[in-house]
Amino acid sequence: MSLDHILLGMLREPAAGYDLKKEFEGTGAHFWSAHLSQIYPTLGRMEERGWLDSRTEPSDRGPDRRVYRRTEAGERELARWLRAGPELDPPRLAYLGQLFHMGELEDLDATEAFLRELRGAFEARRSALESVEWAWSESCPDFPDGLSDEDFHAHATLRAGLRVLGARVAWCDETLERLDRRRRTHDHGDER
Amino acid sequence: MSLDHILLGMLREPAAGYDLKKEFEGTGAHFWSAHLSQIYPTLGRMEERGWLDSRTEPSDRGPDRRVYRRTEAGERELARWLRAGPELDPPRLAYLGQLFHMGELEDLDATEAFLRELRGAFEARRSALESVEWAWSESCPDFPDGLSDEDFHAHATLRAGLRVLGARVAWCDETLERLDRRRRTHDHGDER
């Protein structure tokens, strides 16, 4: 049931479903995502429940936009969620499930390729976040202490992404090194 | 569709649904979880698809056990999945969604309490993983280089958990410090 609340939070200013999807692709990409086909019906249900209301507006280009806004009940629900303490779901990292069982292939080259691909993906995301932070620091004097309270919170979530992705990259490197050491030491597989 | 493959991997040795659930609570808790009510029908579907077969065995205590085993088709499917490259799903971290919008409460005490609770939860999980690694290192001479190839992979996933949880704890500390600095510098809210 978190998407409801995430959307509720995003509606600090009135917005259409399409806008919210964009936000999942930009800011917020490092902690949540949803398809438009999930966002539209969810907004509809939230309106029925009285957390939102909507009006239809013409668009500059393309079809009319349905713009949603939080009601007072929505504001109360958001505050309740924020004060309810952290929502900690169990992790679901399929790639670690893969790695866990990859010994069965008896092919350390496969493991190496896997880790290199992982590293590439993590490093790409990490450096993307780093650029965001860098741009932010350029446009704000006395960064990060000079941020508004609102931006302080947004920046903190970005830091979480940076820290974790940095740790994942470092872990890939550590694991690749250990893999290499194993191969050098115990003479694996490929002797003729 | 990953649960199928995760279960397929876990069935290195024949096991019942109940056993697999236990594994999600112990080893593997840091990267996946599933309820029994999801595991049982999933195993059933996998048997229909021909990836598993099963036999019924009496239990030492309690009702009969339905023990599943991978078929050859199952082994092939597992190998295919492992070689298909890392499955990288978008993250879904509700607590970061909460923090992102917590500025709206205009209550830095609430943010502080939130971060402290997060830190507690992360540190608890981190130190639990650390104990697992420590026990492992005690029982294995020349740890970690002396591990079998199988255990090397399992250990690598454990290291991933340790690294990431360490990063999350450090992030909480960094954020709490910045929060403190903000309060000392800009004189927030509670002046009389």
Add this chain to the structure above:
DNA sequence: GATGTCATGTAATAAGTTACATGATTTG
């Protein structure tokens, strides 16, 4: 004139959670 972005949605399917139902054996 093809491709991309803007914009909304529905339908079908898959995945995951919560609640319900049962009953034996073990441990305190």
Add this chain to the structure above:
DNA sequence: CAAATCATGTAACTTATTACATGACATC
């Protein structure tokens, strides 16, 4: 004798993905 563990499952519901459908306007 109460509570926990062993062990299997079904049913109802919620959440998320994939596929389908539409159509205007903008850019190359």
